[in-house]
Amino acid sequence: MTDISDPGIRNRTTPDGDNAELTQGKKVRRYTADLSATGEPALWAFGGALAIGILLISSFLFMVFWNGITTFWPKPVAVVTLEDGTVLAGEPTRNERFRPGTAILNAMSEEQRAEVEANGGYATRTLYKTANFDLYGDDFRWIPDYTVTQTSYPPDFYTFERQEWGVFIGRVTGLVIDDQPMAYDPQVMRREQREARQRFNEIRRLERGPIGRINHRLEQERLAIRRAQLRHGADSAEYEAAVAEGNARIQELQARFGEIQSQVAAIRALDQRNRVQLEEIGGRSIEPPLSQIVRYYAANDLSLLDKAGIYFSRWGEFLSSEPREANTQGGVLPAIFGTVAMTMLMVVFVAPFGVITALYLREYAKQGRLVSIVRISVNNLAGVPSIVYGVFGLGFFAYTMGVTIDQLFYPERLPTPTFGTGGILWASLTLALLTVPVVIVASEEALAAVPRSMREGSLACGASKWQTIRYVVLPKALPGIMTGLILAMARGAGEVAPLMLVGVVKLAPALPVDGFWPFIHLERSFMHLGFHIFDVGFQSRNSEAGKPMVFVTTLLLLGLIVAMNSTAIIIRNRLKRKYASSHF
Amino acid sequence: MNVAASIPTRPEFEPPAYHVREGREGVALDIRNFNLWYGKAQALHGVSLGIQKGMVTAMIGPSGCGKSTLLRSLNRMNDLIDDLSIDGDINVGGFNIYGSGVDVIALRKRMGMVFQKPNPFAMSIYDNVIYPLRVDGVTKKSILDETCERALRSAALWDEVKDRLKESALGMSGGQQQRLCIARGIASDPEVLLMDEPCSALDPIATAKIEELIGALKGHYTIVIVTHNMQQAARVSDNTAFMYLGRLIEYGDTETIFTRPKKAQTQSYITGQFG
Numbered sequence: 001m002t003d004i005s006d007p008g009i010r011n012r013t014t015p016d017g018d019n020a021e022l023t024q025g026k027k028v029r030r031y032t033a034d035l036s037a038t039g040e041p042a043l044w045a046f047g048g049a050l051a052i053g054i055l056l057i058s059s060f061l062f063m064v065f066w067n068g069i070t071t072f073w074p075k076p077v078a079v080v081t082l083e084d085g086t087v088l089a090g091e092p093t094r095n096e097r098f099r100p101g102t103a104i105l106n107a108m109s110e111e112q113r114a115e116v117e118a119n120g121g122y123a124t125r126t127l128y129k130t131a132n133f134d135l136y137g138d139d140f141r142w143i144p145d146y147t148v149t150q151t152s153y154p155p156d157f158y159t160f161e162r163q164e165w166g167v168f169i170g171r172v173t174g175l176v177i178d179d180q181p182m183a184y185d186p187q188v189m190r191r192e193q194r195e196a197r198q199r200f201n202e203i204r205r206l207e208r209g210p211i212g213r214i215n216h217r218l219e220q221e222r223l224a225i226r227r228a229q230l231r232h233g234a235d236s237a238e239y240e241a242a243v244a245e246g247n248a249r250i251q252e253l254q255a256r257f258g259e260i261q262s263q264v265a266a267i268r269a270l271d272q273r274n275r276v277q278l279e280e281i282g283g284r285s286i287e288p289p290l291s292q293i294v295r296y297y298a299a300n301d302l303s304l305l306d307k308a309g310i311y312f313s314r315w316g317e318f319l320s321s322e323p324r325e326a327n328t329q330g331g332v333l334p335a336i337f338g339t340v341a342m343t344m345l346m347v348v349f350v351a352p353f354g355v356i357t358a359l360y361l362r363e364y365a366k367q368g369r370l371v372s373i374v375r376i377s378v379n380n381l382a383g384v385p386s387i388v389y390g391v392f393g394l395g396f397f398a399y400t401m402g403v404t405i406d407q408l409f410y411p412e413r414l415p416t417p418t419f420g421t422g423g424i425l426w427a428s429l430t431l432a433l434l435t436v437p438v439v440i441v442a443s444e445e446a447l448a449a450v451p452r453s454m455r456e457g458s459l460a461c462g463a464s465k466w467q468t469i470r471y472v473v474l475p476k477a478l479p480g481i482m483t484g485l486i487l488a489m490a491r492g493a494g495e496v497a498p499l500m501l502v503g504v505v506k507l508a509p510a511l512p513v514d515g516f517w518p519f520i521h522l523e524r525s526f527m528h529l530g531f532h533i534f535d536v537g538f539q540s541r542n543s544e545a546g547k548p549m550v551f552v553t554t555l556l557l558l559g560l561i562v563a564m565n566s567t568a569i570i571i572r573n574r575l576k577r578k579y580a581s582s583h584f
Numbered sequence: 585m586n587v588a589a590s591i592p593t594r595p596e597f598e599p600p601a602y603h604v605r606e607g608r609e610g611v612a613l614d615i616r617n618f619n620l621w622y623g624k625a626q627a628l629h630g631v632s633l634g635i636q637k638g639m640v641t642a643m644i645g646p647s648g649c650g651k652s653t654l655l656r657s658l659n660r661m662n663d664l665i666d667d668l669s670i671d672g673d674i675n676v677g678g679f680n681i682y683g684s685g686v687d688v689i690a691l692r693k694r695m696g697m698v699f700q701k702p703n704p705f706a707m708s709i710y711d712n713v714i715y716p717l718r719v720d721g722v723t724k725k726s727i728l729d730e731t732c733e734r735a736l737r738s739a740a741l742w743d744e745v746k747d748r749l750k751e752s753a754l755g756m757s758g759g760q761q762q763r764l765c766i767a768r769g770i771a772s773d774p775e776v777l778l779m780d781e782p783c784s785a786l787d788p789i790a791t792a793k794i795e796e797l798i799g800a801l802k803g804h805y806t807i808v809i810v811t812h813n814m815q816q817a818a819r820v821s822d823n824t825a826f827m828y829l830g831r832l833i834e835y836g837d838t839e840t841i842f843t844r845p846k847k848a849q850t851q852s853y854i855t856g857q858f859g
Contacts, residue, residue, distance in 0.1 A: 367666075453703040456661060460778075461768060462693030463719040471719070472705050 061558075068555030071548040072314035074307050077157045077169055077299040079281065080128065080143060081150040088141065089157055089169050089281040090128030091299070093544075097122045100144070112146045127544075131159075131167035132280050139166065140544045155301040160278065161294045163200070166325050166545065168288075169299075170280035176287065179273045189276065189290075196274055196290035199267050206264055214257045216516050221246045221253070226412035318552065327506065327536045328546045332553060334508055338424070338526035339560060341512060343493045345428035345522075346435065350488055353432065354439025355481055361440070362447040363469055375444075382437035390498030393430030398422055398502060402523075418523050422503030424512045425522035430502050431495060435488035442487065446480020447473060482572035486565055493561045496530035504531045506539070529557040612637040612776060612806040613658060618672035620653060622665065627653045629830045630672070635823075640798060640807040642821035642838065644814055646853065650830040651810045655778055658808065659695040660688050677775075693720065696769025696805075700781040702761035704753035704768075709745050712753045712764055716772035731771055738804075739767035740797050759790025766797060770805065777801065779809040783816065795820050814854055818842050826850045 075091040082088075100123050105113055116123050125144040133139050160168040172184045177192060228242035271291045279285040294317075297310055321331035357378075365371045402419035410418040419425070450473045458468040496504075505525040512524045537543060537550035613635040620628040628650045635641045643651040656662045658674060660681060673680045681691055693716065704712050711718070713732045722728060732749070736742040741763045745756070753764055762782060769777055779798075783791040798807060798820045811817050817824055817838065824841040826834045826849075834841060834850045845851045 451703070453699055453701055454705060456664070457697075457699060457703040457705065457765070457768075458715070458719075459664070460659060460661060460692055460695075460697035460699075461716040461719060462689050462772065463715070464689055467719045471707075471715070476706050 064551055064554050064558065067548070067551035071552050072311050072318070074159070074297060074299060074302060074310045075129075076153050077159060078128070079152050079154055079157065080148050082143070082147045083149050084147070087281055088128065088130055088143075090130035090141065091159075091169075093127045093129050093140070095124060095126045095145075097124055098144075099123075104144075108146070115146065129167070129169075131169045133542075134165040134168075134286070135280060135282075135284050139542050153300040155298060157299055158278075158296055159299045160296045161329065162288060163292045163294055163324060166329060168278060168280070168286070170278050172276060173279045173285065174277040176273070176275040176277065181277075192274055193276075193290045193293050193296070196271060196293070199271055200291040203264055203267055206260055210260050211257065211264075213516075214253050214260070218250060218253050218257075221250050223412045230411050319556075323507065323532075326540050327532060328540050328542070328549055332527075332529065332532060332556065334511060335527040335529045335532045335553075336556070336560065337511055337513075338504075338508070339493060339529045339557070340564070342424055342428050342431070342499075342526065342528065343489055343564060345424065346431045346492045347485060347489055349429055349432035350436050350439055350492075351485055354436045354484065354488075355443050357436070358440045358443030358447060358481075359469065362444050363465070363473070378437050378440050382441070386434055386495055387497045387501075389430050389434045390501035393426055393433070393498060393502040394422065397426040397429055402426065422501065422505075422525055423523040424503055424526045427499050427503040427526070430498050431492040434495065434498065435492045438488045438491060439481070439484045442484025443477070443481045446477035446484070449480060450476045479572050479576045482568065482575065486568045486572070489568060490561060490565055493564060494530060494557070496528065496534060499528055499531060504528045506531075506535050529553055529560065533557065610637055611635065612676070613808070614673075614675040615654070615658075616673045616675070618654070618657065618674060619670065620650075620657060620662070621669045623667045627830050628657075631827075631830075631832045633825060633832055633835055635806060635808055637806050638803050639822040640802050640809060640820055641823045641825065642817035643808065643810045643825045643827060644812070644817050644853075645827035645833075647812065648829075649827040651825075651827045652780055654827070655780055655808060655810045658776070658778055659692050659697060661692075661697070663688065693772055694774050695776045695778055696766075696772070696774040697778045698762070698765050698769050698780065698782045701785045702758055702765050704756070704761050704764050706752070706754060708750045709753045709756070709764060710749040713767050713771050715768055720772065735767040735771040736764075738770055738801065739763045740793065740800070741767055757790070759786050759793060762786060762790065762794060763797065766794070766801075770801070775806060777805045777807045779807065781810055781812065784812070791816070814842075826853060828853070 075093075077089055078092050079087065079089045099121050100108075100116060105116065108116070123144055123146055125142050128141050128143055129139060130136070130141050131139055156171050157169065158172055160170075162168055172189070174184050175182050175189060175192070177188065182188070225239075225242050225246040228239045232238040271289045274290045275287045276290055276293065277285060277287050295310070295313065297306065302310070318331045319336070320333055322334055323332060324330035361371060361375065365374075398419070398421055402417065402421065402423075405419040406414060406417055454472050454476065455468055458472040459465075463471070503525045505527065508525055508527045510521075510524060512521050512526055513519060514521065533550055533553045536546040536553065540546045611634040613633075615631055615633040615635070618628055618631045619626065631650075631654060633654075643655065645651050653662065657670070658676075658681075662668055662670075670682060672682075674682060676691070676694070679686070696716075705715065707715075710732055713735050714722075714728045717728060717731055733742060733746075736745065741760060744760060745764075753761065756764060762785075766777075766782075783794050786794065795816065798809065801807065802822070809817075809821065821838045823836065824838045825832055826841060826845075826847075828849055834845060834847045836846075841850065842854055845854065
């Protein structure tokens with residue numbers, strides 16, 4: 001009955017015979033299917049493609065992560081002597097192979113040329129961050145390694161991070177305290193520098209606080225006069241009265257402004273009396289006020305703990321302060337704030353709009369040709385290039401709606417636009433428009449997935465259609481709708497191109513939230529991490545100097561998006577659980 | 585044969601007097617020459633049927649015979665279907681529910697409905713039961729609490745869930761969920777309870793409990809039950825309507841239909857020769 005010669009049957013477990021043979025260790029021909037029958041080649045191809053994809057993405061993320069987290073680690077300063085006698089100091093940044101041209105080859109010595117030829121015509125060179133931009137006009141220099149005769153790491157070389165002009169690398173030759181020159185004393189230096197920074201922050205505080213408030217009030221007074229002029233005419237009695245009253249108050253304010261200005265000037269004068277004398281390797285020296293020194297350290301004389309301290313202090317500055325030096329130094333707090341605020345506002349706009357649209361399409365509209373066309377159009381909207389939305393946002397929101405708002409509500413400020421230019425409100429509305437198809441599609445699917453039996457159960461209880469939607473359909477569909485919002489958020493937070501047209505700027509003068517009524521200023525332009533990356537990496541005077549910041553900011557943007565999405569996911573899962581046992 | 589008989593009845597269960605009404609003689613639902621089309625396909629052909637007050641009326645017939653369609657016509661659940669047309673009258677308490685100016689929501693509040701698959705909402709047990717009152721605008725907690733307890737007692741579920749009213753209804757067993765749906769169906773104290781194959785998704789023990797419950801609720805409500813289980817129809821109903829291909833073939837008291845049917849089609853269906 002059983003054909004033992006058939007290998008397919010041979011492997012089956014049978015009560016006797018065959019199995020006994022197998023257990024006795026007799027060799028059995030194994031049954032294998034044709035490769036194409038089991039789909040193995042396709043399996044390898046698709047699996048391989050997936051593996052390559054994952055590998056590419058994860059190695060890219062790793063590169064961003066690694067470069068991002070190592071950027072702030074303090075690097076040593078090398079003093080390099082070249083064969084022509086030049087001496088320079090700088091942080092070795094990276095190393096690469098290059099092919100020297102004939103002119104360079106001819107200028108080499110015999111041994112060097114032989115070495116290059118032995119390397120297949122390649123030599124290596126190192127990029128040194130020499131800093132001292134104010135003295136030499138560049139930050140970085142490529143040095144071919146064969147020209148280096150000596151490299152040392154002297155412990156008396158310091159790296160200074162300055163408020164302006166970036167990094168200075170050199171020696172400290174002396175201090176000037178209270179206009180009295182004295183020898184360099186690390187302890188005095190540390191104490192005086194800390195005090196100078198406190199004075200610097202005090203000036204900041206005065207400028208932000210009292211001076212900012214006076215400026216704001218002055219602006220309000222001027223606007224009040226202008227308003228009176230617009231409302232009553234330039235030769236009316238009301239206008240005269242407003243001018244008289246306003247000018248009196250303006251004078252009063254200006255007097256107070258002068259007072260605080262002189263206070264600031266006094267601190268500044270004090271600052272100028274405390275300086276540090278620095279000398280760079282080429283012999284040129286500078287004498288900046290101590291208040292300009294943000295951070296300094298002896299680059300080659302640091303313990304691991306010191307390095308960690310500098311590392312975390314830099315992170316702290318990065319996360320909590322404003323940018324300086326054309327965004328290549330300092331922090332990104334305004335950009336973090338702008339990104340988060342814009343994304344939140346976008347969600348506030350996109351959620352009701354998308355959900356209401358989806359509700360209408362799925363629950364109320366008669367399913368027919370028209371609804372199909374609308375649905376296809378919505379899907380196509382998701383494929384429109386984002387810059388097109390930017391152009392639309394600028395043309396419609398800023399130049400049409402914004403200008404109208406200005407004419408109606410802020411005529412006294414014209415010709416300076418208030419809402420008639422890019423701002424965080426228009427940016428978030430533009431992004432809401434950009435992401436609304438995602439929300440509509442996801443919400444529609446979530447609504448469609450609510451079982452018909454649930455709706456029927458509710459209707460059979462005598463609930464109206466709206467009650468059914470409100471109490472049964474929406475809670476059930478909410479996690480799906482949230483998923484759509486999360487996708488929209490992920491897309492919106494990373495979008496840059498349209499924002500450049502509708503409100504993102506390189507450096508925003510003020511945050512969209514401050515202490516002046518109405519506290520939230522949606523008309524203001526803002527900073528964004530995505531634009532910051534573009535600006536620092538590709539628009540700054542020296543892209544090499546901005547490069548580390550690109551990685552750190554990219555890391556931060558990724559982290560921020562991950563954080564916002566995970567928060568949304570946690571909220572969604574909470575809701576899921578809540579509605580699984582909800583009370584009305 | 586009678587599964588319910590082998591299950592001990594719940595001695596403590598006693599339907600509260602709340603549900604008892606006077607004057608339950610006569611016809612609760614009067615269906616007259618009712619025709620229904622899904623698009624161009626006619627699903628019901630001139631059905632005329634008087635459903636008696638306070639009794640259990642079973643509708644039997646092979647799949648696609650129109651028994652569910654007829655049941656769903658009684659509280660106008662078919663309105664949800666596009667491209668539906670009807671002809672004929674269904675009179676409830678003297679007015680035609682397909683007449684002009686009928687408040688469908690008010691009509692549905694007078695008729696509880698239980699579906700083939702248990703469909704509790706994703707809410708707590710308590711919220712599920714009082715849902716009909718909530719959508720009716722009742723907010724007084726004492727009324728809601730009282731109604732919840734009464735409905736759950738009537739559905740023989742109170743003792744099982746009284747300690748976890750605030751827990752999700754989705755965590756209950758299938759049989760409990762279906763009894764919860766019955767409780768929800770009778771929470772607003774309707775006149776009629778419509779049941780669309782209420783036991784088809786349940787195991788025999790849960791089915792027996794539901795059948796026991798139907799027996800207990802009978803008299804307080806007019807119950808119309810659609811079933812494809814003839815034994816069930818025989819066990820629980822007072823009257824039985826046999827439908828075939830959209831037509832009402834035979835209607836009479838259950839004993840007569842199952843023992844001495846007048847029509848040959850009925851005879852062959854109940855003896856299992858087709859269907």
